[in-house]
Amino acid sequence: MALKGADIMKKLPKTNCKECGCATCFAFAMKLATGGAKLDDCPYLDPEVRTELESAMAPPVKLVTVGTGEEALVIGEEEVMFRHEKTFFHEPGLAVLVSDREGEPEVEEIIARIHELRFERIGHTLRVNLLALSNESGDRDTFVARVGKASKATDLPLILISGDTDTLFSAAALCADRRPLVYPITAENVSAAIPKIKELGVPAGVKGESLDEVISVTSQLKDAGIEQCVIDPGSKDLLEGIRDQTLIRRAALKKGFRPLGYPTMAFPCFMYQDKFEEALAAAALMIRYTGIVVTSLTEKDLVFPLLVHRFNIYSDPRRPMTVEEKVYEISHPDENSPVLISTNYALDFFIVSGAIEEANIPAFLCIKDTGGIGVLAAWTSGKFTGEAIADFLAKFEVESRVKHRKLIIPGVAKKLKEELEEELPSWEIILGPSEASDIPKFLSEKWKA
Numbered sequence: 001m002a003l004k005g006a007d008i009m010k011k012l013p014k015t016n017c018k019e020c021g022c023a024t025c026f027a028f029a030m031k032l033a034t035g036g037a038k039l040d041d042c043p044y045l046d047p048e049v050r051t052e053l054e055s056a057m058a059p060p061v062k063l064v065t066v067g068t069g070e071e072a073l074v075i076g077e078e079e080v081m082f083r084h085e086k087t088f089f090h091e092p093g094l095a096v097l098v099s100d101r102e103g104e105p106e107v108e109e110i111i112a113r114i115h116e117l118r119f120e121r122i123g124h125t126l127r128v129n130l131l132a133l134s135n136e137s138g139d140r141d142t143f144v145a146r147v148g149k150a151s152k153a154t155d156l157p158l159i160l161i162s163g164d165t166d167t168l169f170s171a172a173a174l175c176a177d178r179r180p181l182v183y184p185i186t187a188e189n190v191s192a193a194i195p196k197i198k199e200l201g202v203p204a205g206v207k208g209e210s211l212d213e214v215i216s217v218t219s220q221l222k223d224a225g226i227e228q229c230v231i232d233p234g235s236k237d238l239l240e241g242i243r244d245q246t247l248i249r250r251a252a253l254k255k256g257f258r259p260l261g262y263p264t265m266a267f268p269c270f271m272y273q274d275k276f277e278e279a280l281a282a283a284a285l286m287i288r289y290t291g292i293v294v295t296s297l298t299e300k301d302l303v304f305p306l307l308v309h310r311f312n313i314y315s316d317p318r319r320p321m322t323v324e325e326k327v328y329e330i331s332h333p334d335e336n337s338p339v340l341i342s343t344n345y346a347l348d349f350f351i352v353s354g355a356i357e358e359a360n361i362p363a364f365l366c367i368k369d370t371g372g373i374g375v376l377a378a379w380t381s382g383k384f385t386g387e388a389i390a391d392f393l394a395k396f397e398v399e400s401r402v403k404h405r406k407l408i409i410p411g412v413a414k415k416l417k418e419e420l421e422e423e424l425p426s427w428e429i430i431l432g433p434s435e436a437s438d439i440p441k442f443l444s445e446k447w448k449a
């Protein structure tokens with residue numbers, strides 16, 4: 001539960017000395033409550049009050065990092081139950097489960113397949129985030145060997161899964177510098193695991209057969225100074241998963257219940273045999289707060305929709321999705337290629353650029369920054385007018401890129417044509433189709449002709 005400015009104010013010295021850079025203690029309290037100031041900014045806080053405020057202001061869901069470097073997965077620190085209340089901040093990691101029953105070449109082949117599951121979408125790379133290695137063989141040497149091989153074959157963060165604590169930590173010791181998530185830490189092995197987790201400095205995947213068990217384990221870990229935890233409430237199917245994930249999120253956010261204030265994990269790979277059911281469960285668990293979703297999926301046609309789904313949920317609903325303002329060169333255009341213009345509303349860009357690619361005619365696609373709003377709304381708000389487009393063409397020196405002077409504008413912007421004819425008298429302004437799906441036909445027939 002976020003602390004309110006008025007609550008913080010009660011704890012401040014109330015001298016209005018201004019040393020924090022605020023005119024009054026009240027102003028400082030307000031800034032602190034909204035994240036605009038730090039406790040350190042006030043040098044006169046009573047140490048006890050400081051500790052109290054620090055604890056009360058800590059994020060309700062701990063921020064946890066698995067892995068290192070550019071590929072590290074950072075999850076947690078979520079603040080809302082529903083995306084429309086604000087936004088979700090750290091998208092869940094998608095993990096692929098690999099058994100140590102697979103031979104070394106097979107593990108390498110699966111890793112290569114996972115590496116291929118990377119897709120570009122409006123300037124973002126959508127990808128699988130983790131490799132989960134499971135000690136299904138029950139053999140310590142086999143598991144350690146597979147972990148050693150896998151940690152060399154990929155930079156992806158690892159989840160190490162073994163029911164045998166010695167095996168688990170022998171494998172973890174091999175790649176501790178990569179911060180693997182060690183799983184499962186349970187009521188049975190937590191005492192033995194605590195010194196190993198502290199020694200290796202790795203995050204702990206806590207597993208309980210019930211929430212009470214999870215609470216008991218996270219409390220023991222916290223008492224030992226271990227708070228880099230991801231919790232698995234042991235859900236056996238989607239219904240249980242939704243129930244458990246919702247309870248955990250509500251307890252952390254609405255009740256400020258610290259023992260459940262950690263990101264979570266779930267295993268659709270163990271819930272369903274059928275791949276489609278598994279993918280659907282993974283999608284539902286991503287919506288319902290799960291921090292790491294472990295699947296067995298490496299099929300492009302199942303993984304890609306999952307990644308797009310995750311991307312959509314974890315985009316900020318307060319900001320329209322945009323692409324960069326610039327001239328995009330599609331399929332290596334030359335001086336005779338058509339020039340089209342549209343807004344930087346991401347969906348417009350996607351559809352129009354996809355349609356141009358489909359037409360198989362190289363083209364320049366001019367994308368004007370309209371703050372992420374579409375053609376008509378941008379025109380009525382003065383962001384996609386004849387003057388604004390003329391300025392864009394000059395700024396990006398479009399005239400120097402082509403021999404012709406023909407500009408294709410979106411078919412829905414009929415009034416814009418007149419404005420542009422006034423602003424750009426040396427250009428022929430061509431009204432394109434109203435529907436982007438008609439662009440391939442339009443370019444094939446009109447441009448080629």
Ligand code: SF4
Pocket residue numbers: 012013014015016017018019020021022023024025028041042043044045
């Ligand atoms: S430094 Fe502390 S005491 Fe001084 S105005 Fe700021 S909050 Fe108040």
